[in-house]
Amino acid sequence: MADEKALIAHLLRRTGFGPRPGQVEELTQGGYAAALDKVLAGTPLTVDPPTLGTKDDEAFLIRWWLEILARPDAGLHEKMVWFWHGHLTSSIDKAEPIAVARQHQLLRSQALGNARQLMQDITIDAAMLGWLDGKSSTAEAPNENYGRELMELFALGREFNGAPTYTPADVRAAAYALSGWEVDDDKAAKVTFSAEHGPTKSVDFLGKSVANAKDVVNVVCDQPAFAPLIADKLYQYFHGVRPEASRLTSLATTFRNGNLEIKPLVTAILRDPTFVEHRMNRPRFPIEWVLAAHAVLGPVKDDDLTDILSTLGQVPFQPPNVAGWPLSPRWLSAGAAMTRASYALDGSSDTEVTADPDQVAWILRRTSLFEFSDTTRNALAKAAGKIESKRDRASALHALALSTPEFALA
Amino acid sequence: MTLNRRDFLTSTLAAGVLAACSSTKKGNSSATSSATTAAADGAANVAPATPAAAGKVKSSPKAAAIDKRRLVVIEMDGGNDGLSTLVPYGMTGYKDVRSRIAIDPKELVALNDQMGLIKTLASLHTRGLAVVQGIGTPNPDGSHFAMMDRWWTGDVRGEAKLNTGFLGRLADAIGDPSARAVALSIGSGSHPALRSEKAATLSIPRADIGNALAGAKADDVTRYAFQQALADMATEASGEPIGLAMARHGNRDAVRFAKTLQELPENQSEGYPGGTLSDGLQLAARLLHADPAIRITHVPMGADFDTHTDNPGRHPGLMENLAKSIDAFMADLERRGIADQVLIATTSEFGRTVKDNGSNGLDHGTASCALLLGPVKAGLHGEHPSLTKLDGDGQLIATVGFDQYYATIAETWFGVPARDVLPGTVKPLPDLIQV
Numbered sequence: 001m002a003d004e005k006a007l008i009a010h011l012l013r014r015t016g017f018g019p020r021p022g023q024v025e026e027l028t029q030g031g032y033a034a035a036l037d038k039v040l041a042g043t044p045l046t047v048d049p050p051t052l053g054t055k056d057d058e059a060f061l062i063r064w065w066l067e068i069l070a071r072p073d074a075g076l077h078e079k080m081v082w083f084w085h086g087h088l089t090s091s092i093d094k095a096e097p098i099a100v101a102r103q104h105q106l107l108r109s110q111a112l113g114n115a116r117q118l119m120q121d122i123t124i125d126a127a128m129l130g131w132l133d134g135k136s137s138t139a140e141a142p143n144e145n146y147g148r149e150l151m152e153l154f155a156l157g158r159e160f161n162g163a164p165t166y167t168p169a170d171v172r173a174a175a176y177a178l179s180g181w182e183v184d185d186d187k188a189a190k191v192t193f194s195a196e197h198g199p200t201k202s203v204d205f206l207g208k209s210v211a212n213a214k215d216v217v218n219v220v221c222d223q224p225a226f227a228p229l230i231a232d233k234l235y236q237y238f239h240g241v242r243p244e245a246s247r248l249t250s251l252a253t254t255f256r257n258g259n260l261e262i263k264p265l266v267t268a269i270l271r272d273p274t275f276v277e278h279r280m281n282r283p284r285f286p287i288e289w290v291l292a293a294h295a296v297l298g299p300v301k302d303d304d305l306t307d308i309l310s311t312l313g314q315v316p317f318q319p320p321n322v323a324g325w326p327l328s329p330r331w332l333s334a335g336a337a338m339t340r341a342s343y344a345l346d347g348s349s350d351t352e353v354t355a356d357p358d359q360v361a362w363i364l365r366r367t368s369l370f371e372f373s374d375t376t377r378n379a380l381a382k383a384a385g386k387i388e389s390k391r392d393r394a395s396a397l398h399a400l401a402l403s404t405p406e407f408a409l410a
Numbered sequence: 411m412t413l414n415r416r417d418f419l420t421s422t423l424a425a426g427v428l429a430a431c432s433s434t435k436k437g438n439s440s441a442t443s444s445a446t447t448a449a450a451d452g453a454a455n456v457a458p459a460t461p462a463a464a465g466k467v468k469s470s471p472k473a474a475a476i477d478k479r480r481l482v483v484i485e486m487d488g489g490n491d492g493l494s495t496l497v498p499y500g501m502t503g504y505k506d507v508r509s510r511i512a513i514d515p516k517e518l519v520a521l522n523d524q525m526g527l528i529k530t531l532a533s534l535h536t537r538g539l540a541v542v543q544g545i546g547t548p549n550p551d552g553s554h555f556a557m558m559d560r561w562w563t564g565d566v567r568g569e570a571k572l573n574t575g576f577l578g579r580l581a582d583a584i585g586d587p588s589a590r591a592v593a594l595s596i597g598s599g600s601h602p603a604l605r606s607e608k609a610a611t612l613s614i615p616r617a618d619i620g621n622a623l624a625g626a627k628a629d630d631v632t633r634y635a636f637q638q639a640l641a642d643m644a645t646e647a648s649g650e651p652i653g654l655a656m657a658r659h660g661n662r663d664a665v666r667f668a669k670t671l672q673e674l675p676e677n678q679s680e681g682y683p684g685g686t687l688s689d690g691l692q693l694a695a696r697l698l699h700a701d702p703a704i705r706i707t708h709v710p711m712g713a714d715f716d717t718h719t720d721n722p723g724r725h726p727g728l729m730e731n732l733a734k735s736i737d738a739f740m741a742d743l744e745r746r747g748i749a750d751q752v753l754i755a756t757t758s759e760f761g762r763t764v765k766d767n768g769s770n771g772l773d774h775g776t777a778s779c780a781l782l783l784g785p786v787k788a789g790l791h792g793e794h795p796s797l798t799k800l801d802g803d804g805q806l807i808a809t810v811g812f813d814q815y816y817a818t819i820a821e822t823w824f825g826v827p828a829r830d831v832l833p834g835t836v837k838p839l840p841d842l843i844q845v
Contacts, residue, residue: 133719136719136771137769138768140768141767141769142767142768143718143719143767143769143771143773144718144767144773144774145716145718145773148552148553148774153555158553158556168552168803171552240653280653280654281651281653282653283653283657311615311616312598312615313598313599313615321487321488321554322554323555328599329600329656330599330600330601330613331599332656332657332659332660333599333613333660333663334612334613334614334660334661334662334663334664334666334667335597335598335599335600335612335613335614335615335619335664336598336613337660337661337663337664338619338622338623338664338667338668338671339616339619341640341661341664342618342620342622342623344622345622345633346622373647373650373654375643375645375647375658376643378642379639379640379643380639382635382639382642383635386631386638387631387632388631389632392631392632393632395632396632396636399636400636400639400640400643403640403643403661404643405654405657405660406654406657408657408660408661409653409654
């Protein structure tokens, strides 16, 4: 078994956006089990709503959330807000900022709440209606965009147990039944339903009769593919790998029998005994890397974070497409590695300095690297030995620790 | 130990990944359209108009020797509407299927009495544009992600489930395995289309990102030590857990390629219109100029081709940005003296619905068209799909499999037998590429 600190560092990497220096040590006394209890007992951050109406609402909103994500008390709830933002995603490039801000509040309120309610709310959410063209969809001329992505990406997947989950006819039926919702961009993105442009009859959808958006979402959430899709994606988010088939079935059953409440599902996933074994098996997403780096380096001002996140390909509220950001080896590419190393070097000019005689051990602790390769440790030691200035040595060690392959992993 | 990329892809980590998708379908295109939108009030009311006569077409350059040839793939991610790109204005049924958004022939450059290019592509026409019509798949799928995956992996039917990308396999076939990079994607993360087994294939978002990784002199003690340590940490060791091995592999490629980035020739911004594609092509020109070992460059356009709404208002601007970007890129390559080495080819996961959806938009479709420039035979290739005989979902029936298009690039341009890089037996298209 790995060192207790390594397990706690793993827990904090997966359930938060750090760790910050010292955070692992604070939790070590009670052991891993107590640390997990503490993470699960965490409460949502208290957040003041963003003040919009400035010249650049897009940039403001991005910064506003980044500051929240960087708070030292951002934990499991915030990590779940990020999860839903990647799953039920919308982009500020197409949807109005005021609508995106409201969608964010929705995700915040249901992050560990009820999945059925979340799916109902997001379906008639102003930002989603803008992003996936629901707001221009009428029963006479239904737009297929949202209905298709609802099934393919948000709720069912393309196949379940080897069979397609929906047909082109279901896409058309969904588009019809979901039509009629309008967004008034002149009135703070107010959402209304227009009976004139909405469906006037019931249609067959996934073998059921549906007459409106609410019916569509209920039918979707009742499909056998829904609970497993959410459970699978959440498991991957926390574990870095897909669950075994039997494990997925039991998680999905827990989720469904629990009325699609999210918190018990997340709890089961994190209490799964394999969780601690699944360490360092996935990349840190850019948002995780950048915030973890700043948990060590200290806060940055203004747009710096947006710039680095843009180069790395993960700016909040700007998903690359409707599938959000993939959990994939792509975040370990050479281009990303270069970007991270350059950023780490630039950001390390004014770091903490230590009197600790073992400076390498000190920087590894400080960056919460409690398991590391000999290659990495030796490279750091060699560099430290070459730099005489204490100040420069501390800078170089910070930059190097953040550039290690270990630190690139969640 | 040299890590085998296939090991990566079949690893626990890769098995756990969600469907990879790196494209950008939403985003602000910096393109602005000077073209007026199509006649929205019905083609029936449009007086018979004559499209602009086709201008003079430059003869295409003679291709460079086979071992010097390069490929630049421009991905129009999101699903480009073929019927608004190469407009079948004179074909039976056009005015019926596009009754609300038929394009006024005055907005076209006629290629014949049936087909015209949208006017915003006129400059490419002058450069000898070749258009492959009706490109798609025999069993279309309405999902962006399923179809992008097929195009990226070179799996026309979506049944072969390949672990490598088509461009990655091409890189394996033609590249020097010791090169710092054989294929590059312009962007922020490794691209599925470039997954290879032997050849180094990378993604590069910007030219300046390598600055910290190479080039420090020994008297710059801190920076020098930092760079030495980075190189030390990038040395792969056997038996490491897969995640760590992959991270280290990325660091290794980064340290190696940083040297290339530091030696890049000057940027030439002349004529580039701005935007993701324009920036990507500018960088691609410098990279191709810098290192002859780079044989393939993939440039996602990062514009919003997913025109579920207002296709007439959006599409001409997308084409204008495409044309201006390529035009500037080709001039850039000419000034660098490497234009004869480069074949430019576009991809897009699918076309759009034949009929509009009532929001002046077009939902996900099937067949579209592909554009080529460089040593190609200008004009139309293949057969345009019928607008009256559609498939069971009311969609276009593809006349050319995209694997044939790929086979042509592999065999005719690079001399790589199609069977080495594509599943099944695929015949190249005749007379498309002139070598």
